Amino acid sequence: MRLQEGHWAGDLSRAIPEGTLHIQEHMPIGGGRGRTSAYIADAASDQWKKLLEVHSGIEDVEIREQGEEIHLVLIITRDGGGFPRPLRMSGLLPKTPFQVSDGWVRWEFDGPSDRVKHLIDELQVERVPHRIRSIGTRGKRLLTERQRYIFDRVMESGYYEYPRRTNLTKLAERLDTSTSSLSETLMRIEKRVMQGFQEDIRRRS
Template identity: 30%
Template structure:
């Protein structure tokens, strides 16, 4: 069961491309989305010192049917946007790949994390190609979820996957232990302890399953 991260370039014709590229330092965090054949409704969280110009830019777009400001606090605003052009989500629907939220849009690029079958992931790639949507695959991990759940506690699995997805295991590292702890809203020492236990469990399982006894005895 593959788990993948895709970096997708949003078509320039869509409102979110224009608005996000006009405000490249703002992260648009889509917390929920309801796609349809000719409409899509999304709840979006953004942080900006002055969100008014961003709201005006969204409302000014012809492909935005409706914009509601749900709430605002300090520099954070929560919006509900209804668009008449759901083409960005169409490849996901056609491939039968569930849309995982939250996902983020920054400077004309959306990052999707997906868990689906190999066939559906391949179909998604083909569908993106057919729609001429540029993308790159950040990673694909073949994860046996059932086995992982047996190996690790729920907390260990959460911490390990957060570290994995954040780039903690990339070379060079894209995230520090402090970054992972901050994402999970726990102390660095707690994060380190849970992650160390998870890594130890996975290492022992790998050695038992994939390393010959003679090699382990050296």
């Protein structure tokens, strides 16, 4: 998700795009303000220091250098950062740590599918630039242990490569099973994989 202009992390990372800002912890401290601990990697320390000292969204900052990293504890003003409105409306909380680079924050969420959908809808309504990397579900295993074992052996053998590096008969011999039994198992695996990832395939195609 692209952070808006005026957001301290978005502005700083856009000003020095070769650096990466790692947000480790964040918490509200009252009055709309927040406390954040972070560190910066891959950027010249003097550049970051100057920007941290003058940004209007930062009320106070402690800077500590550790090797090539700059560690920070910041007090963020009411309008200086925080989560975008679509995220607050969804009720989802990003996992920490997360990274900000060149104005883009990469967040991961754990939550009910209806809240995830609500977040996506709100982002689209408010036209917030964003990219969805993947959406997954937890719960029942996609494959049984036997199916997973066969799946790994089949992928290692190059059966699904083009051109194929092996055939069904050789695979069956390697797995000590009949070709008909292996063919049936592969059909079950393919069905589960296609059903499990159909939405992701549609989004990325």
